[in-house]
Amino acid sequence: MPHSPISSATCATRFVLVGTSHPGNVGAAARAMKVMGFADLVLVQPRFANVLSMEETVAMASGAADVLTRARIVDSVPEALEGISHVCATAMTPRDFGPPTRAPRPHFPELVAAGHSVAFVFGSERYGLSNDDVYRAHTCLSIPTAPGYGSLNLAQAVQVVAYEWRQALGSFDVEERTKASQWADAVAVQGALKHWEEVLVQVGFLDPAAPKKLMPRLQQLLNRQTLTTEEIHILRGIARAVQRR
Structure with a gap:
């Protein structure tokens, strides 16, 4: 299982959505939070008073219903x-x-070092944040985007900020899915090469009287790929199919 970083700052992280219009964005924001390990969601005067229980919201949350259940509307x-x-x-x-x-990446480590409890405040889909709401903030976050087009969907912006904040707090480990036992050993690679040598002779591609450096080059090709046992089986299966022809 991935390791979960333990940090007091994780419990003191809040995402605030102001004047949200679309229920789907609320659900998608909850999902974005949960995958990064955050759960404190507060909505300020959303368009729909029952947005947290609406079908579209729950559907877009996709497994983050617990975040919606704990969320507050103020x-x-x-x-x-x-x-x-x-x-x-x-x-x-x-x-x-x-x-x-400030951009999130250089700013967030400073917040972690200071031990702040942090709120990330997002405005409505159409109008963003009012000036008064921005003036309440200590920092205005600007996600670096391509010049000339900086429009992010609300849930996308939440995901980017949640990811960058998670990296600053201490990222989750990536689960290794390839086990060492799956790598092909040298004997298996040599067996595949010998099999292919036989086939190449049979089809006339390799002249055993003048092999040149074909097989050593194939050896180097296979060595660069770090083959798995399954891939060796595939290569030998192809060789057998050619021999049957």
Whole structure:
């Protein structure tokens, strides 16, 4: 099983969605949070009062129903930020006045080192965050995007921020799916080469009287690939099929 980093900051991380219009985005945001190990979701005046239980929301959450169950709906951004010591607002472009604009990757390690409880605040799909909500923030997060087009779907933005924050806190281990026993040993590779040598002679591709360096080159080709036992079986199966012809 992957290792789960243990950090006090993980329990002090909140995602706040302000004025969300589409139920699917709420569900997708919950899913984005859960896969990165976060569960504290707060909605501020969503379009639908019952959004957390709507069919589209639950469907898009896809296994993150527990995040929806624990989520809260509040009337104001200040209420959503209770208990938070550092607020990160998200905006597509920097503003003339307000908190400093930072990219997530260089900024997040600083927050972890300071031990802040952090809230990431996302605006509505159509209008983003109001100036007043941005002014409440300590930092304005700007996700680096291609010049000329910086439009991210709400749930996509939540996923990017959740991923970068998880990396700063300590990422999950990647589960190794290939076991050492699956790698082909040298004897198996040599057996496949010998089999192919026989076939190449039979089809006239290899002249045993003048083999040149064909087989050593094939040896080097196979060595570069670090073959598995299954791949050796496939190569020998092809050789047998050619011999039957």
